[in-house]
Amino acid sequence: MSPLLSISSQFHGITLLKSYNQEPGENSGPISITSSLTKKFKMLDLKLIRENPEAVETALARRHGGFSIKELVEIDARLRKVQSEWEALNCRSNEISELFKSGKLSGPEKESFKSETKEIKSRQGEVEEEKRVLEGQRTQLALAIPNMPGADVPDGKDEEENKIVSTWGTIPGIKNPRHHYDLGAELGIFDFERGVKIAESRFTVLMNWGAKMERALMNFMLDSHSKRGYSEVFPPILVNRNCLVGTGQLPKFADDFYKCADDELYLVPTAEVPITNLYREEVIDEADLPIYHCAYTPNFRREAGSAGKDTRGYIRQHQFNKVELVKFCTPETSADEHEKLTRDAELILEALELPYRRMLLCSGDMGFCAAKCYDLEVWFPAQDKYREISSCSVFGDFQARRANLRYKPTDGGKAKYLHTINGSGLAIGRAMAAILENNQQPDGSVRVPTVLQPYMGVSVIAAKLAAVT
């Protein structure tokens, strides 16, 4: 069996047992990763890269993103050469220290050894400079390499080649369906103009039943997931840099986030970030796995690079609400847990009576960290197409390496990297938009899905009821 087969048969792309601990250059290069993470910081398994560069290269090529480890491999080899040189010098200087320790040196001998050490130190300084540069380069390169697609991920370049796994529900036969933004504006539940006035474009104010439905959806989703065993978390919405490196958003996607001007803190782009980082740098007992969490947070994205996309309506906002599902589990169970998590997200769509389909993303369309990903797409009648409402990914140990998430196996042995999985369950704003469009009535009112009625206290949102009294 080739190494590649053994690797990809787990589909997580990365061997788990092999761990690589790299010490990046201190403050060298443009990436500065602060404090404890610096030392324990890990990314793709370098050992795997050294031993099977072709296999890794082949796997990365499937992403069609122009990723290559060639430069990394070369830098790594040079670095290790420099490192041995440095170590040899250090070894000699340690020997000299030992001689001093023995206390048997004569005066002239002492002087001679002192000057030898001085020479060693100065040579070491030169080597060290080179080492530092190489380490910085290696870190930078390694952090910019995405996860390898799993073996059961179809090849493909972009979203055109994603595979439909299943579809659910009946597409409603609505004559001349109206867009959610028109309906919502008419019903007095979206105020796009004032959102812009208060913040800027792509910020929206929810009024009256809109605000209530947002809250109803949030509560319904959290309640549902809680009942299925997800423990609820309400985390900080501002996170530090290490969190974003840990879950893979940084350093590569720095333009996507809002950053505080005076503090090294970022607004979360998704609850995945704080929740996954809950256990960063920790070792969890295997007996405590799997861990299921659900969390509501507002999410903030600058949407750099999506100019002109979805400019109308409530689909692509700088601030949006989402309930997120996150799992921590052993490598053996992650494939299964991923399926179950995706199913848990689907159950929300089904409860909301929204037609949807499940897509298996092809290798070229997956996110940076994902080993495998399902997107759930909900039907938008006015657009006459399915739109993403949830993305459920399994990461293998990719995030676990970055965030140093480990577990202690029950059978003893060393701490191993665990596997992480997450998915939206669901994006709340898009869910509301989908409800508006799919449940619109000829008279311009909107039927409230049955499961939401207890949360909202009404069964229909009608124009005449639009004002909450």
Place this chain on the structure above:
RNA sequence: GGAGAGGUGGCUGAGUGGUCGAAAGCACCUUCCUGCUAAGAAGACGUACGGAGUUAAUCUGUACCGAGGGUUCGAAUCCCUCCCUCUCCGCCA
């Protein structure tokens, strides 16, 4: 924001210049003993990268005591800078 204390291995916690990769305790693992609301004895027990060795056992080099820099033949230990945590005060939803 002000003042003080502190950051050491899975955890607790000693350690103020070489005998420290690091006492002790807890946890975990192995063995033995005892025998049942579990106790006792002994041993083993950090991570990473490299070299030798049968891609073994094992031996060995280097680094790591928050991070970076400095002093020194030699730093967990002394000095400087930064980060973080805790306590008290101030402010405050």
